Amino acid sequence: MTAPHPALPARIHPLVRAYLDTRDAVDETLIRFGSPVHLIFPQVYADNLERMRAVLRHQLPGHRICYAHKVNQSRALVRTAEHAGIAIDVASPQELASAIGAGFGPMRIEVTGPKGEAFLRDLIDCGVTVNVDNLWELRRIAELAGDRANVPVLLRISGFPDSPVSRFGVPLAHVDRAFDLLTAHRGRIRFLGFAFHIDSGEPAERVRAFDACLELVERAYGRGLTPSVLDIGGGFRQVFTADADRFDGYVRALRESLLGHREPMSWADNTFGYHIDDGAVHGTPVFHKYANTIPATRMLADLLTAPLERHGGRTIAQVAVDNMIEIWLEPGKSLVDHAGITVARVEFVKELADGTVLVNVDLSRDAVTPADQEVMVDPLVLPSPAHRPGPIGDGSAPHRGAGDIFPCLAPVTESGAVGVYFAGRLCLERDLITNHKVWLAQRPRPGDLVIFPNTAAYHMDLSAAAASMHPLPAKLAVVHRAGSFQVYRDNDYEPLIPVGVPPPRRLPSRRPPLRRPPQRWPVRPDSAGAP
Structure with missing residues (x-):
């Protein structure tokens, strides 16, 4: 039996999982507010x-x-x-x-x-x-x-x-x-x-x-x-990882790759704070908090x-x-642990001269990653409706990065595991969202959604870049009430808003007030029991 590829599965709160499982809610959020977006779960x-x-x-x-x-x-x-x-x-x-x-x-x-x-x-x-x-x-x-x-x-x-x-x-x-x-x-x-x-x-x-x-x-x-x-x-x-053993296994594989004992697992020979001396890996990595x-x-x-x-x-x-x-x-x-995620869209996938596969998304590293850190959890990939071969939950092979946590997500159609790096939209060599390799069961396609887990703590705001005149991602509040999800602009959310009532208008505001009540989506049956 072939050993699984190294992976860094993210811990996901049940309410966030229920929202992502309710794919109509996710799709409608992106239709209304565009991509990328920061989602907050009060x-x-x-x-x-x-x-x-x-x-x-x-x-x-x-x-x-x-x-x-x-x-x-x-x-x-x-x-x-x-x-x-x-x-x-x-x-x-x-x-x-x-x-x-x-x-x-x-x-x-x-x-x-x-x-x-x-x-x-x-x-x-x-x-x-x-x-x-x-x-x-x-x-x-x-x-x-x-x-x-x-x-x-x-x-x-x-x-x-x-x-x-x-x-x-x-x-x-x-x-x-x-x-x-x-x-x-x-x-x-x-x-x-x-x-x-x-x-x-x-x-x-x-x-x-x-x-x-x-x-x-x-x-x-x-x-x-x-x-x-x-x-x-x-x-x-915070606790980022959903599987401590797999985290440790990934780090062991990374150390082996730094010694040249397996394929490269880091972009541009990044050692993440380790140093090589006398044929051994020494030091404390910059991502140690994620363990x-x-x-x-x-x-x-x-x-x-x-x-x-x-x-x-x-x-x-x-x-x-x-x-x-x-x-x-x-x-x-x-x-704020697990109270926020960031959603971006795949714009294109390219292969470099050395065979490296880059998945380019419509945000920059600075929008989801503190400048001096490497976020050691795998993003999740949700295939776009056009790339789903069957209904959600049809039992097909899971999409790596999502399937282990969200088995209901359908895979993309290309076969064969692929190791990728997620790249940002800035014209800067450093704009790599993941400097560590992420293995996916299928290669993403343009239009697929990429979910960056657990970004509420500093990741969203500490160093978000607006280079090249790109606007910052919108920030939205997602709440579950009376069996459905509602999405508000962050500035308009109130803890006591009744179900179905439009948020109050506040002036002045950086953003125009909503002109219609928030959408409501019923929770999928397989998400029952989420808070």
Whole structure:
């Protein structure tokens, strides 16, 4: 029996799967709004939020979730967060305006990241909580506030033992200088507590940071301050892969190809951060985060139940409760995990001089991939109606990249597995959407749809390019109500829109309001049970 080709199957939320299985809904969306499009699923976001809330409710009576707005510019997601009653973390004047426009009051807004003086003035006027990045910010807040404000602040700390140097936060060694400012300006600054952010995903590093901040709480009380909040930041990982064993198998095959032991699997000899030395592959690849299999809820639960040696082995949650410390966190990626996909259309397929097959689509790499990463999950290919030899679900051989996850999808007619690279529409050699080879059971054809999974976290907005005057992909909200799917422009989505009612008109708007109610599509019988 022939061994299967290496593959990186993507994990897909059941609601997203149900939408893609309802092919009439997908086709109508592309007819109405064109291609490419970013699709946001607010109900998946709400599901992720509820799972995280369940962990917190079980461990911590006092907590606050601040959705990290920076992860996606979607208004639909911000409105979903506001409707759910959580707080929001913003990092720019534009994000602040977005949060206020979505209904967040100052008591539910935290502002993080580096801030200039003009921004600080606005924050003081708004009365939001300022997560202070450095001593200059703290000093300027005191000076700008004068006697007219009591600005709520958190002090972000960095430089923890055995942690990499960070460009953000006040180093531990400088905390006494911060205490001097806080005590000298008690009437102008209301000191809430400390904050940190650990992006490594290493549990022990986060525990050390928490313990160090507990010690700072004790020192602050010794200076007459009364901190009651400890903000543990974000950095809770996503789970991209649907099959950890196949992911590991792909990486093994990739390493073999870099050594020349099998056909090339990377574009232009890209090593993805590996290096070859003495006939062996060494180093950590740039795509290592895509290997994660631990969901954010388990990461959070493990953190809250981690014992603290300095506190007699009591857990982080127990120490927080015993000392009346409120835990804040700033999840972004974990809340939008699987809550977004990007859909593009195949424009043409070409073969290069060395036999490499390129599948060119109508978007650029920057619209779906953070600039410094390689997204190590396979895109899904949905054949266009013209290329389907039989009805959906006729039992034909599956189309690689979709068939393993969506067995109802019909294959294209050409036979023979083919390894391809997906290429973008810019006139730049670097515009390769996949620098790793993707094996498909059939060669795609013009008009087929390509689904890029799990693009809601930074992929859609962090570096989307408008080079060559190409417009950015439209962003749409997809919801499932009363047995059917409805699609709204992102700016027009509201969590409480009744089924079949057209979205409200908002002026001014970047896009013209819809002129007709959203389309509704019944869910296919084989999708029953999706949320």
